[in-house]
Amino acid sequence: MKKTVFFFGICLVCIITLFGCASRSKALVVTEVLEHKGSMWGVAQPKWVDVVMATPNQKTLTKELGIDKHIWVLARSGENLDFLQTWVDQVDARAEIAASIKQVVIDTVNASLESESKETVEKALERYSDRGAIITIAGLNKETEWWTRTRSRFDQESDYEIKYNYLVIYSLDEELYQKQIETAFKDLGDEETTIKIIERLNEMTEIRVKN
Structure with a gap:
């Protein structure tokens, strides 16, 4: 595929980025989009992609996509586009979302009961986790997808x-x-x-899939 470099001026100056930069101790200086799914055909990048790369939440995404439903964004990054495209075709979205729901439940219970005894917290975790497993995400639909190739620099001296x-x-x-x-x-x-659990599950939008 012809490699044409597109610079769209998407410069995200932030501490945490969508694709796994939270674990880095250095702040991200700039991220540039080099090419994307529509580059070869001269198709502009959808605005919803910019929303996801900035501050994704239910309100902004549903408005930009024009979808009056609950939305989840499954995100994954890597060096091989073919591998990522295979992942998109094979990913078990329900399993990924269910795992994220379970983590939300665990985090919320731990935070809510941090002053309680270990035994109390463990019993609550078991009780809420069992209930969380009931959520099957039945009726899930795949709406759209997009990929970008980016370059990021974490400080002036790094590659x-x-x-x-x-x-x-x-x-x-x-x-x-x-x-x-x-x-x-x-x-x-x-x-x-x-x-608190229901509020967090209503807000849950972004799901980062580990490489």
């Missing part, structure tokens, strides 16, 4: 990091999703923790 980034959008009927999470966590006794 550029060049990689492909793949984004896949999945959606679920909002009413169905609400019903699933509310049914899963009702009648557990700790209303405050339950409310």
Whole structure:
């Protein structure tokens, strides 16, 4: 494929980026898009991609995509585009989302009960985790996908990091999703923790898939 370099002026000055930069101690100076899925045909990059690369959340993404559903973004990066495209075709989105839901439940329970005894926290984790497993994400739909090839520099002295980034959008009927999470966590006794879990699950948008 002809390698034409496109610089779209997407400069993200941030501490944490979408594709796994949270673990780095250095701040990201600049990220440039070198090419993307539409480059070969002269097709502009969709605005929703810019939204994901900046500050993705349910409100901004649903507005940009024009989808009145709950949205998840599965994101993965790597050096091999063919490998990432194979991943897109084979990924078990339901399993990835379910794993993220489980992690949200664990993190929220630990944070809510940090002042409680270890035994109390362990019992709550077991109780909430069992309920979280009830959420099946039935009715999930793949909406769209996009890839970019970017280069990033973490400070003025470091080398550029060049990689492909793949984004896949999945959606679920909002009413169905609400019903699933509310049914899963009702009648557990700790209303405050339950409310926090539901709030976080409603906000959950971005899912980073490990390489």
